[in-house]
Amino acid sequence: MKDILRAAPARLAGRIVTPDDKRYPRLRSTYTTVGRPAAVVLPESADDIAAALRTAQEAGLRVAVRSGGHGLAGTGTNDDGLVIDLSALHRVDVIDRGAGLVRVEAGARWAGVAQALAPHGLAISSGDHGNVGVGGIATGGGVGWLVRRYGLTIDRVRAVEVVLADGTVVRADPQTDPDLLWVMRGAGAGAGIAVAFEIEAMELGAVGYAHLVAAVDPAGETLRRWADVVTRAPRELSTAVMLAPQGTTAAAFITAVVASDDEGTVQRALAPLLDIGEVAVQQARMVHYTDLVPTAHLHDNAAQMPSSTTNGMLTGVSRDAARALVRATTAADPVLVQLRSLGGATHDPDPADTAFAHRHQDVLVVASAFPPHDRARLAAGWAHLAPHVDGAYVNFESSPGRATFRRTYPGMTGDRVLDLWKRYDPEGVLRPRPRPPLPR
DSSP states (O other): OHHHHHHSOGGGTTOEEOTTSTTGGGTSOOSSOOOBOSEEEOOSSHHHHHHHHHHHHHHTOOEEEESSSOOTTOTTOOBSSEEEEOTTOOOEEEEETTTTEEEEETTOBHHHHHHHHGGGTEEOOOOSSTTSBHHHHHHHOOOOTTHHHHOOGGGGEEEEEEEOTTSOEEEESTTTOHHHHHHHHHHGGGTOEEEEEEEEOEEOOEEEEEEEEEEEOTTOHHHHHHHHHHHHSOTTEEEEEEEEEETTEEEEEEEEEEOOSOHHHHHHHHGGGGGSSOEEEEEEEEEEGGGTSOGGGOOOOSSOSOOEEEEEEESSOOHHHHHHHHHHHHSSSOOEEEEEEOOGGGGSSOTTSSSOOOOSOOEEEEEEEOTTSHHHHHHHHHHHHGGGOOOOOGGGOSSOOHHHHHHHSOHHHHHHHHHHHHHHOTTOSSOOOOOOOOOO
16 A cells, blocks of 8 residues: 555545545445455546546556446446546536536536536436436447437537546547547546536426326236327336235335426426326426436435346337236236336437437336345346347446346447447556455
8 A cells, every 4th residue: 555655646645535435335346346445546536537547557556447337347446456536526617608508527416416407407317316427428439318309418518627547637529539528428438537517407497296106007008108108208208116925926116306406397288197006106396307317316326225226228018028017017026127217318319429329219227126036136126128129228237248248339339339439448447347245
């Protein structure tokens, strides 16, 4: 540990946290994964990040990069390496209010972003939790509460300030480096370290917010009707569904957000959801977007939610897929299944526009299992769903590998991602690699 401190440049003085530092316990881990890094660096600028990379290379240490720390694959920490924690880079600035253009640093968390933009009447569709970091979502995708109205977070990224693996600080935009901008929007973790994003925010006042609980029949027809409603709904409506076993069948806990401050628009968007089946609980009100990703979510990440997660996408919900969703939820060893509505604005870009190529699917399916037998349980539960899904989303995958890479980045998209990763990081310094499983 002392060797790391001796090798570090003066500009990093006080910003390197080693295991004997009282800050280490709250910086060592992510939300899902216990880490035991040799050191954690807290850079305050792009030049600090470059200095941290040089320090790691000189010390022969593997590098992990963390923005918020929720990353399900655990790649935001490591054992015996160097973690570059971007949490000190959290500024949010409105660059051009008329154009809705804002600059957001990668270490900000979405609760802070929402709070900073609310006085300007602006919002960015982000994750579904205020504690999630900007960097992971804005380089991976971004399926948030406003997704069908706004699109993915990456769809509104106009430029990225990036530190490459060799310490070079560059700007990626359509004029200066369109290839780097392309890969940073969907597969950025393997190309460089994002320092800040220029993002086009949307005008937003209050939103409609509703909770519904619907009984799910064994054949899953309730889920088919939900999917049909959302597919036909105005873009203002985005929904998330959590399935839970209830006797021999399941219940669907539905959260619906309508991106409009007009109560009539909200009521019309929500009304068809009441007809998808037996809806037992109905709660709806107008809220501010800051209420969806509140500052109350902010907390340290100390591996408090160990889990195994995977995902896939559906184009419509067929009868067989609906039955599979119910079976995965109601099995003897069930998995937690969540559904997120896509469509709307997510279908607007050409599949080749970004490294996120999935532009025809309507539903994101996420399955999770929890210790002690999470891997085996997830494998068994996902076996019901795997035949029906198409594609995958990088941010909801615990065990990235060759197979999941090709589901996430299919065909020519994956080929281009690999080519650009090799161009911008030829030695694989930043290449995301899963941590090996702990012995049982």
